[in-house]
Amino acid sequence: MIRLFLIIVWISVCYVSCVGKTNNIDKQTVSDDPKVHTTDSIAQPEPIISCLEQKMIDQGLICVNHLDSSLVVDLKYATTDNFTKVVLYDTLSNAYLHPLAAEKLIKAQKLLKEIDPNLSLLIYDAARPLSVQKKMFQVVQGTKYQAYVANPSRTGLHNYGIAVDLTICDLSGNALDMGTPFDFFGKEAGITNEAAFLTKKQIENRNLLRKVMTGAGFLTIRGEWWHFNALSLADAKKTCRLIE
Missing domain, CATH: 3.30.1380.10 (Muramoyl-pentapeptide Carboxypeptidase; domain 2)
Structure with a gap:
């Protein structure tokens, strides 16, 4: 039972670690890549007024x-x-x-x-x-x-x-x-x-x-x-x- 418990804990730790790294990579890709922008960051053209x-x-x-x-x-x-x-x-x-x-x-x-x-x-x-x-x-x-x-x-x-x-x-x-x-x-x-x-x-x-x-x-x-x-x-x- 103890051995089974240790295996389950080890699997859980590995999963959390992988998800965390994946999320960090995704966030860094979005923030560091200059080609990636959100809609809010796009400058909207001002209407031309005479x-x-x-x-x-x-x-x-x-x-x-x-x-x-x-x-x-x-x-x-x-x-x-x-x-x-x-x-x-x-x-x-x-x-x-x-x-x-x-x-x-x-x-x-x-x-x-x-x-x-x-x-x-x-x-x-x-x-x-x-x-x-x-x-x-x-x-x-x-x-x-x-x-x-x-x-x-x-x-x-x-x-x-x-x-x-x-x-x-x-x-x-x-x-x-x-x-x-x-x-x-x-x-x-x-x-x-x-x-x-x-x-x-x-x-x-x-x-x-x-x-x-x-x-x-x-x-x-x-x-x-x-x-x-x-x-x-x-x-x-x-x-x-x-x-x-």
């Missing part, structure tokens, strides 16, 4: 599509698909807003998703630096659109990051029919006499947009169904910095 975007971030503006990835962004002035046919945002592809407006926009998106998860807000324009407003004003001089673009000397709510232009789209990014396209200059774009120009479905779509936006605290304007303000201009001038 000087304009960095300036907006430094001013405290928030990228709303980073706050909620379900928001859809199609900045029309970053393309030629706008009424000027000129690229005005040549270094901007994300939508930025003042934190107050951003908070309200995220709430509006949540309200919309609660009504229909297959729909999303589609942003056409948000914070607009005064430098871009000046460029837009210059581009339309001598054209039929001259009367529709505010003089940069009279700052607007886009220039404070407090206004947003948007619509509603489906999961494929197709905008709902609102009766007119974005930046349509005509009475059909107004919200005061829609029954005279729009179909029942178009009115329903606009009402849905207004419902979620006003439910989140935004204000409408009479002439543009797509435009919403988070504050009045007087309040924005008191509490928000002008985006140069």
Whole structure:
């Protein structure tokens, strides 16, 4: 019995010793081999941010599509698909807003998703630096659109990051029919006499947009169904910095 006991003890000691050496070898291989890395040790590339975007971030503006990835962004002035046919945002592809407006926009998106998860807000324009407003004003001089673009000397709510232009789209990014396209200059774009120009479905779509936006605290304007303000201009001038 004693001999059998000694044999069992000897086998156990050998097993523990071998396992310990194996584990030590594995650990040393992982730590000493420069070719072996963990996921945490791999440096992730930083997103490329333009000087304009960095300036907006430094001013405290928030990228709303980073706050909620379900928001859809199609900045029309970053393309030629706008009424000027000129690229005005040549270094901007994300939508930025003042934190107050951003908070309200995220709430509006949540309200919309609660009504229909297959729909999303589609942003056409948000914070607009005064430098871009000046460029837009210059581009339309001598054209039929001259009367529709505010003089940069009279700052607007886009220039404070407090206004947003948007619509509603489906999961494929197709905008709902609102009766007119974005930046349509005509009475059909107004919200005061829609029954005279729009179909029942178009009115329903606009009402849905207004419902979620006003439910989140935004204000409408009479002439543009797509435009919403988070504050009045007087309040924005008191509490928000002008985006140069």
